[in-house]
Amino acid sequence: MTSPQTRSQRPAPVVGSGPLLDVHALHVSFPAGGGAIARAVDGVSFTIAHGETVCLVGESGCGKSVTALSLLRLVPPPGRIDSGSGIHFDGLDLLTLPDEQLRRIRGNRMAMIFQEPMTALNPVLTVGDQIAEVVRVHTKASRREAWESAVAMLTLVGIADPAVRAKQYPHELSGGMRQRVMIAMALILEPQLVIADEPTTALDVTIQAQILELLRELKARTGMALLLITHDLGVVAEMASRVIVMYAGRVVEEAPVEALFANASHPYTEGLLAAIPRLGADQSRLTTIPGTVPPPTEWPTGCRFRERCAYAFDRCVTEEPALVQVGSAHRARCHLVQEPERRTGTVSIT
């Protein structure tokens, strides 16, 4: 993918020595007006193994993107990662790592693909410059070598006429091409972990499929791990090996992808699955989950989903369920796991 001299120096990854990324009890809070504190991410724990694809799923406002930004310690101020949180990447404690060492990881060993490439690319720099810059800031490659590897990378992400395209500005490219440029930027140094925050949301459906295919291809090629943030369960089914469902700043269900689709245990996951339109199904209206995610300053007591849950009973008001084991590697944060007889009827259809 990159020529040997532009590849950055780094120790060979030790595969099998624990997870690549270990997030433990991550809390991120933002001061809201009037002394209130918005706990956007409230005790999230998960791991990602080397080469694994994990999907982080949830509605807007449930803390997915903030979780992603915390992994690179890029939570926008005044937001902050609270003490007691732990993020370990390949054995390194990212939360105590000096800034300069963290900078050397960003874009090099852990990279990020943003949702909207039009705003995530600098409008006044050519796309080639922006890809080459990643090489320049992390390796000793010369300006020319960096440029050449940028052009080579553009070829790899499927951009025709890469030498010409590299000299163009973001506004001269189509949305799909811009996202390919973002992917080229993120992957040029072959990072061990790529975080993709809704990389296809801003794109047409046909382009979405192409971009996902490209990500799968590059993943197979480099063996990188992928944390894919999405609210599209179709994308999950296609890409993920494991799924983490987030709701209101918490992980509510975590399962291998087959287990999740076969046996969704949290009513929220159930609702998300029911909301997927099905071809040929006898539906005159689409199924929705009633209500919206509450604002992070007003998480409800007890179970945070209870106000929207069709099965909610008295225990849900007083006691927040713990993340309990449903099957192997399958956990859900719901009292119904222990009291299955309470699950009556189906998820409400409006």
Next chain:
Amino acid sequence: MSASARWSRPKRALIAPLVLVAALAVVALAAPILSPHDPRVQPDIVALKYQSPSLSHPFGTDAVSRDVFSRVLYGARVSLTVASISVAVALLVGTCYGAFAAFAGGAIDRWLMRALDVLLSLPRVLLLLAVSALWNRPSTIWLVLLLGLTGWYGVARVVRTQMLAQLGREYVLAAQAAGVRRGRLFTRHLLPHLVPVLAVYASLGVAHTIGLEAGLSFLGFGVQPPTASWGTIMQEGSSVASTSWWLTAFPGFATLIAVVACNWLGDALRDVFAPEQVPA
């Protein structure tokens, strides 16, 4: 509407002021070629003093028989150079201050901005008069520094605002996520976004400073004889303005043209860079 059609009108409006400013610069640079006489030579201080404009002396002569036309041409060099360099100093200091405040944020930013409010509350002209009066005939270099170091407050504010707007945009986050250092983030990613506002500020600043320097020199606190700026020439002719009008009228007119040209250029640049026309 195509992009070119939208851009052409404001861009066309740039041509006239640009030509005018370029012409002034050429006149100043070519002063030795264009001048019919040596501006310092006093050929005959008795017979040739206070000559009204004629073919050999288009702008007349002064009290010691020097050619006013040549003096105005050479004065352009001084006036334009003093204004340009002091504005360059102001832009440099203001950009650094504003960018630092925006980058630092929080309490540092608040204190830097309050300090700026204090500086802005001091009237610039009075400050300049006080300093140059106490200084007793400062050299031109000090005058340039004085003008520059009292002219950057506005630049700092504008740069800070513009920086804060840019820092909130996603490409900054993306660059940080790619591991770009702060210095590089500023010079390569953010500085290009400041160019429009700095260009507008530079031309308006030069216009303002030409007038300011002329005023200071006229009051005797600016450029000191024998070096002549337009203000100095006007000052020398001010006592005989009722009889020898050409001593004040021509340098005054030159000052007017230069100020109008630079203001015009600044306005035209602002139209080109109007935020609603800058592609996102």
